Amino acid sequence: MDPTQFDRHKLDEIIEDYRDRKWALIPLLQEVQEEFGFVPPEAIVPIAEALNMFASQVQGVITFYSGFSLKPKGRCVLRVCRGTACHVKGSRSILRLVKKELDLEEGQTSNDYQFTLETVACLGACFLAPTMMVNKDYYGRLNPTKVVSVLGEHRKDKEDD
Amino acid sequence: MESIALTINGKKVSCRMGDTLLSVAEKNSIFIPTLCHHPALKAYGACRMCLVEDENTGRLMASCVTPAAKDMAILTETERIITHRKNIVRLMLAEHPESCIVCSKGNRCELRGIAARLGVAENRLYPMPNYKPYEELNPFIVRDLSKCILCGKCIRADHELVATGAIDYNERGFASRPATLMENPLEESTCTFCGTCVSMCPTGALSSKHAGFVGTPEMQKDSICGFCGAGCSLAIGIAGSRVMEVNPSRVKGSVNSATLCVRGHFAHDFLNSPNRLKQPLIRMPDEDSRLVLQPVPWDQALSKTAEILADIKRSHGPGSIAFVGSPKCSIEENYLFQKIARVVFETNNITSTGSINGQPILRFMENKTMGAARISPFFELEKAEAIVVINADPDHSVPVAAYHVKRATRTGTPLVTIDSRKTGLAPFAAARIRPEPESDPDFRIPLLIASLAAKIADLNGHDSGYISQFTTGWDLIKTETSSMLEANPLSSGEEKEISRAAEMLSGRKIALVLGSDVMESRHGTAIADASFNLVLATGSLGAPNAGIFIPTPESNTAGAMDMGVLPDMLPGRKQLSDSAARNKLESLWKTKLSPDSGLDLPGIIEAAESGHLKALYIMGENLIRALPESSRVEEALKKLDFIVVQDIFDNRTTRLAHVVFPGSAFAEKNGSFTNMEGRIQSFIPAADPPGQARADWHILGMLAQKMGYPEQYATIEKIRQEIRRTVPMYATLGSQRQEWIKNSEDTTPLSVKNGDKFEFASIKQGQPAEISQGKSFTAMLGSLRWHPAGGTRTSRSPRMAAWDRDSQVRLCPADINALDLTGKEAIRISSNHGSIERSFVADPGIFPGRVFVPLGVCGNDAACLAGIDSLKQTAPAWRTCGVDIEKI
Numbered sequence A: 001m002d003p004t005q006f007d008r009h010k011l012d013e014i015i016e017d018y019r020d021r022k023w024a025l026i027p028l029l030q031e032v033q034e035e036f037g038f039v040p041p042e043a044i045v046p047i048a049e050a051l052n053m054f055a056s057q058v059q060g061v062i063t064f065y066s067g068f069s070l071k072p073k074g075r076c077v078l079r080v081c082r083g084t085a086c087h088v089k090g091s092r093s094i095l096r097l098v099k100k101e102l103d104l105e106e107g108q109t110s111n112d113y114q115f116t117l118e119t120v121a122c123l124g125a126c127f128l129a130p131t132m133m134v135n136k137d138y139y140g141r142l143n144p145t146k147v148v149s150v151l152g153e154h155r156k157d158k159e160d161d
Numbered sequence B: 001m002e003s004i005a006l007t008i009n010g011k012k013v014s015c016r017m018g019d020t021l022l023s024v025a026e027k028n029s030i031f032i033p034t035l036c037h038h039p040a041l042k043a044y045g046a047c048r049m050c051l052v053e054d055e056n057t058g059r060l061m062a063s064c065v066t067p068a069a070k071d072m073a074i075l076t077e078t079e080r081i082i083t084h085r086k087n088i089v090r091l092m093l094a095e096h097p098e099s100c101i102v103c104s105k106g107n108r109c110e111l112r113g114i115a116a117r118l119g120v121a122e123n124r125l126y127p128m129p130n131y132k133p134y135e136e137l138n139p140f141i142v143r144d145l146s147k148c149i150l151c152g153k154c155i156r157a158d159h160e161l162v163a164t165g166a167i168d169y170n171e172r173g174f175a176s177r178p179a180t181l182m183e184n185p186l187e188e189s190t191c192t193f194c195g196t197c198v199s200m201c202p203t204g205a206l207s208s209k210h211a212g213f214v215g216t217p218e219m220q221k222d223s224i225c226g227f228c229g230a231g232c233s234l235a236i237g238i239a240g241s242r243v244m245e246v247n248p249s250r251v252k253g254s255v256n257s258a259t260l261c262v263r264g265h266f267a268h269d270f271l272n273s274p275n276r277l278k279q280p281l282i283r284m285p286d287e288d289s290r291l292v293l294q295p296v297p298w299d300q301a302l303s304k305t306a307e308i309l310a311d312i313k314r315s316h317g318p319g320s321i322a323f324v325g326s327p328k329c330s331i332e333e334n335y336l337f338q339k340i341a342r343v344v345f346e347t348n349n350i351t352s353t354g355s356i357n358g359q360p361i362l363r364f365m366e367n368k369t370m371g372a373a374r375i376s377p378f379f380e381l382e383k384a385e386a387i388v389v390i391n392a393d394p395d396h397s398v399p400v401a402a403y404h405v406k407r408a409t410r411t412g413t414p415l416v417t418i419d420s421r422k423t424g425l426a427p428f429a430a431a432r433i434r435p436e437p438e439s440d441p442d443f444r445i446p447l448l449i450a451s452l453a454a455k456i457a458d459l460n461g462h463d464s465g466y467i468s469q470f471t472t473g474w475d476l477i478k479t480e481t482s483s484m485l486e487a488n489p490l491s492s493g494e495e496k497e498i499s500r501a502a503e504m505l506s507g508r509k510i511a512l513v514l515g516s517d518v519m520e521s522r523h524g525t526a527i528a529d530a531s532f533n534l535v536l537a538t539g540s541l542g543a544p545n546a547g548i549f550i551p552t553p554e555s556n557t558a559g560a561m562d563m564g565v566l567p568d569m570l571p572g573r574k575q576l577s578d579s580a581a582r583n584k585l586e587s588l589w590k591t592k593l594s595p596d597s598g599l600d601l602p603g604i605i606e607a608a609e610s611g612h613l614k615a616l617y618i619m620g621e622n623l624i625r626a627l628p629e630s631s632r633v634e635e636a637l638k639k640l641d642f643i644v645v646q647d648i649f650d651n652r653t654t655r656l657a658h659v660v661f662p663g664s665a666f667a668e669k670n671g672s673f674t675n676m677e678g679r680i681q682s683f684i685p686a687a688d689p690p691g692q693a694r695a696d697w698h699i700l701g702m703l704a705q706k707m708g709y710p711e712q713y714a715t716i717e718k719i720r721q722e723i724r725r726t727v728p729m730y731a732t733l734g735s736q737r738q739e740w741i742k743n744s745e746d747t748t749p750l751s752v753k754n755g756d757k758f759e760f761a762s763i764k765q766g767q768p769a770e771i772s773q774g775k776s777f778t779a780m781l782g783s784l785r786w787h788p789a790g791g792t793r794t795s796r797s798p799r800m801a802a803w804d805r806d807s808q809v810r811l812c813p814a815d816i817n818a819l820d821l822t823g824k825e826a827i828r829i830s831s832n833h834g835s836i837e838r839s840f841v842a843d844p845g846i847f848p849g850r851v852f853v854p855l856g857v858c859g860n861d862a863a864c865l866a867g868i869d870s871l872k873q874t875a876p877a878w879r880t881c882g883v884d885i886e887k888i
């Protein structure tokens, strides 16, 4: 399935729920992101119309928050921490290894939409440094072996599908 | 309000609660540098350039967002502050590209100015120039965001002032910048090229596009925009004697504040058109004895003209000469023009294109309101309780009027639109009442307005006190509306939207914005009647921030009418048939005035065709381009013995003339205009007219003298003096740069003279006219923002001419299918009068069976679709006509 395709009907339904409501933009975007895994660019104009906003404003909010994405993301979103504590504990090499393993640069998504690689400024788990997240799970005290095994685990997931 | 005392740099100052430190400093002439602050925008606090220090606490604060508080001891120039300011500028410069030196913003760049003032030269930081310039194809704006300092002024101007929303910040952190949706070029965004953001940008990130390098203006002069009825205040940048650029002027209380529209901002390059007339011309035999226009000295041109006109008057009588003035010319010029016609030539054959463009509705309302409601300041819209817009698309016709409406809606004012088209205001409307599709676009509109008024009354939301005190005929209207509804019931869609709108309007005073061209389409009178009734029923006429607002199309539509440039109207909005008014003028002018109405525009064309008219004097109008059925007009003009044209361009009409006088454009002369609000604005020349061209009033003054008229009009003041004496509405003309026309006998809607009452108008609902006349489509002729009216000036602006995107006609997608059109091909649109060829675009906002045809483009050829005969009614319904469409 092409992940850039999405159910227009469903989108309209979500938008309709929030029409003319005050302060609705963020919750609406969250619901859209949750439903489709990204905010389809085609959704910007109808969302703006429904909330009486300018389309450029809606776009600005989407691109301001890293929680929203205009591009579809992979099944597994990896967030490697590049915060201070993790940096001290060697997160630079962790990131380098992940990049090599997945053959992805920061911000990229693999062609098969299995992996997206991101970095963050601090995952708030410094005591486990160096850290990373895969979707909603934390992985701490990383070392090369552990990284490879975590990645392998998620690759395996895929094969199980 | 509570007063606060504090000190700034040791000086005791006081201010009011809520004033910002910056505004207090400014009021006390203490300079604080700013980059992101602008008085027309909400405080923002992004750049931190305006830092000040409170001596008591040692706190540093951004003065533009910090309210003054009691006993503060503010310092504006301490070492600490200077260090911070320098660091901020250094950081900004570190991101700045080296193209700074050749930046077209030049010495007007505020960033450079501040850097120089602070003595920041080398920034000694690692340079990190950001972003790339955009490659853009539009002829108006260049964006080089490598020079952007993220002050947010452009975005705030775009959102807060013009409410377009074309741009906003995109991305965050270092990558953040003002961007359009999908980072498209501006021409593929919703940008209207109003240029408001360009004027605000403190750096070279946004600038006007020029054909070549133009340098920076040497000085600035204030003027008034001559492109539409808003009459925006301009600051014109001059180099040598050429106009280099135009920005909104900083005068307080102007109609436009810090905004302009694309015409005001960019179209001034028409002034430098190679087609400008520079010398007087007379048609004379050349070496081969062909009659051609040849340059002559002024004196010769004037003497010859006076001689021939006097001859024609003597041998054929005063009725053989006619005069066509212009709503683009000034008050003074139009006054003098009609005076020459009426006094020197003793004829009422005087009119202008204003008589078929905007003036009909002004006259209608003058009549209905008994001259007691002539003034309508548009800023009141922003304080209105509710706004209703009927058959108007100010987004295109008078953009600054649209800004007022949009800004009002953004603070929660309900907006109701009643229109068959989807206008630029549609996205801002809380309720949109659209008629069910009929072959005749406007047939149902009066019905919709009347039932809206009735529905409001059903909710008891009308103003019964006002109705009984100031009006008559309400009961009649109620019965009339019911019988109208019986004959033509509302559809359920119409019913639903009208109910919604009535809820919003119930119990409120309304500000009604009425299209200036309503009277020029079919059912115009009924629409105007119904609109007037709605205003009365809600008690809105005379209430504060309510009443009737008409965005007039030309810079002096109202002024030309007020000066009596009409065959049946005298200066001061007096009917020619009013003998008291005539007598008064007769004694002032020491002449006899005929009580018989002169020729109107169709009358002039017919009289030329029949040979009764011998001579025509045209000032400031390309008549062949501006009137319907241009080929018929052209043939008619060819029959005349003598044509004098006073214009700024060589054009189709001057080419038929026997004498051509080179006149001046608005920025090149002094004069005054009356805008859509009834505001009279005087202006002085900003640039010199080209060659030997002269101000039009000056030309008229010289001609009057040649004709042996005893009064001398050597200065504009002389003409103003006479207007002040003759026209009570303009009793103080020229005393100030801005003033207001006077209501009739100084009455207001709530104190009409003799206790007269306003009369509810009986709506004469016609039949859905067979405008189609056997044709399959109804054409609606209208203007888009690039080329108002006939587009005579804007089409000579290289920038506007380069913007060719909007010449296509608009059809609804269903009709495009039905006509079996695929997309790119041209179509032929033909009426009983003429035909044009155009490309088309699909517009879902258009009803089936309709085609919207923009005027003012392609030589204004679309005017040929309408007939001269359609002008021969009180409401000249030339903007709708039946047409056939075929593929070619």
Ligand code: SF4
Residues within 6 Å of the ligand: B147, B148, B149, B150, B151, B152, B153, B154, B155, B178, B197, B200, B201, B202, B203, B205, B206
């Ligand atoms: S483009 Fe100009 S006005 Fe807009 S944010 Fe940048 S510097 Fe400010």
Ligand code: SF4
Residues within 6 Å of the ligand: B154, B157, B158, B162, B164, B165, B166, B167, B190, B191, B192, B193, B194, B195, B196, B197, B198
């Ligand atoms: S030119 Fe006008 S409409 Fe376009 S971005 Fe600037 S402010 Fe907005």
Ligand code: SF4
Residues within 6 Å of the ligand: B225, B226, B227, B228, B229, B230, B231, B232, B256, B260, B261, B262, B263, B264, B265, B398, B399, B400, B401
């Ligand atoms: S709104 Fe009218 S007066 Fe103002 S800048 Fe535009 S054309 Fe000129």
Ligand code: FES
Residues within 6 Å of the ligand: A081, A082, A083, A084, A085, A086, A087, A121, A122, A123, A124, A125, A126, A129, A130, A131
């Ligand atoms: S720095 Fe990595 S979790 Fe805080």
Ligand code: FES
Residues within 6 Å of the ligand: B033, B034, B035, B036, B037, B044, B045, B046, B047, B048, B049, B050, B051, B062, B063, B064, B065
């Ligand atoms: S001017 Fe005050 S923060 Fe920019």
